[in-house]
Amino acid sequence: MDIDRIAELSRLALTEAERARYAKDLDSILGHFERLQAADTSDVPPAVSAVALAPRERDDIPRESPPVDVLLEGAPARQDDLYEVPRVIAAE
């Protein structure tokens, strides 16, 4: 397994020790999971849920939402009514 690639896709900063440990753990876990391949599922369509949920419609009724200040209370950084984040697009 390419643990560096999976860590990057997962957006997880990991130390070298963590990388080694998780690579080993995942190898052991996936080794056990190999038994799944023995199940004959050739005629079984995949089920992403236990139940087939039909799309449900509801009336679009406006309702009160919490005030902006309350919603922003948990933000690690804010500027006025906005979330503040580091630069999104790298400077040339």
Next chain:
Amino acid sequence: MSPSTPSALDLATSVRSGERTAIDIVEESLAAIEALNPKLRAFLKVDGNGARQRAEELDAARQAGETLGPLAGVPIALKDNLCTRGLETTCGSRILEGYRPPYDATVVERLRGAGAVIVGKTNLDEFAMGSSTENSAFGPTSNPWDASRVPGGSSGGSAAAVAAGLVPVALGSDTGGSIRQPASLCGVVGLKPSYGRISRFGLVAFGSSLDQIGPLTSTVAEAAALFSVLAGPDPRDGTCDERPAPDSLAALEKRDVSRLRIGVPRAAFGAGVEASVTAACRASLDALSARGARLIDLDLDWSDLAIPTYYLVATSEASSNLARYDGVRYGSRAAGHEDLIGMITASRGAGFGPEVKRRILLGTYALSAGYYDAYYRKATQARALMGRQFAAAFEQVDVIATPTSPTPAFPIGEKSEDPLQMYLCDVFSVPANLVGLPGLSVPCGASADGLPIGLQLMARRFDETTLLQAGACLEDARPEPLGLPPIHRLAKGGAR
């Protein structure tokens, strides 16, 4: 099971009739928490002021002639992945330390509406990922029956709080057994309702096709009463079914053990299950049979499929659900990063604990290009296959019985370094989540050293009524209850 703890139903009756006040009951609960929680660490947060204020409101409402709800004055604890407005909700994670939700979960609104009094938030494995509560960033909870052992997980704090009599009832969540397994290990009743029965609005998402909320209680009757309060449609959760909540408590009166057909999968009582567990579960099934229930052996065997299927589906969904913890809108943010991706990556690396990282990595891998078909897609097919197998079994039986957990409570630290061994604990509980069935764990006996053992019952989807009736039949049939957990005896002097 603490016979000294009055039933939530009796408490509510006494408050509604004016025989007792809500504030008096809440003070008792808070005193018990103060005495025992330092040793148990079942609660992460106790809301003494909020609870007292709510109790006084209820008492005033009664004085003014209002009719109180079915849970009037009942102290209740909530697993700390249920959002409570203004009250810290951490999911047992550093990444959400200090987070105060701007809204209440639907179940919290319904409990308040029924007159329940929320006394605090209970410990859990971080983001409900674990089977021992050891994965909490704030330290493990102890089992009231033996403080050196785990309470199970991930709703370990809620199970321990009920078992120790700190509260009569609590809520947990169950993605792969997280209500039923700790209920079994702590000697209490745990109900995971059918997928779609109870709104998950305000439950912090882990595996959205699996998650359900449910009660942990001392008796099946209390579980039925809570279920009826919590269940029913909610426009804020699109997966929540339209059918109204049944009156499951009233239905318990109509139970008839002689009409019960109990399926017993042979494989669930074989290799890999501790002898004390097999013996206690067998004895309780024999007791049901002696009262007229029919036991029907089943060939149903999910031992190879269940764990890989569950852990691939659950971690895939978790890897997506937990993408929201990015240090932008809430939670902790790593300092000193000048680019967005660097900040997000560092915040997640610092904020999540080892098991959460492991599962995010596993789920990301299972969904990644080149591996999706072999892992995630294969698991969704195996899941459908299990659905067919259970549907066939339910043509012959009303409920299916297994041990809830292959072992009683294990020592703290025994499995925490071996994630696969921890995952294998869940072999009996994950099928109900994968297939969407309701599952119930009821105490059925104890090991030689006095650790509780639970029997799991599963029923057809949306047939909680038969499930709870079967659970009540088991309570009627089983040998003497377990008595008081040792921790209660230890600190009894301090609590009163």
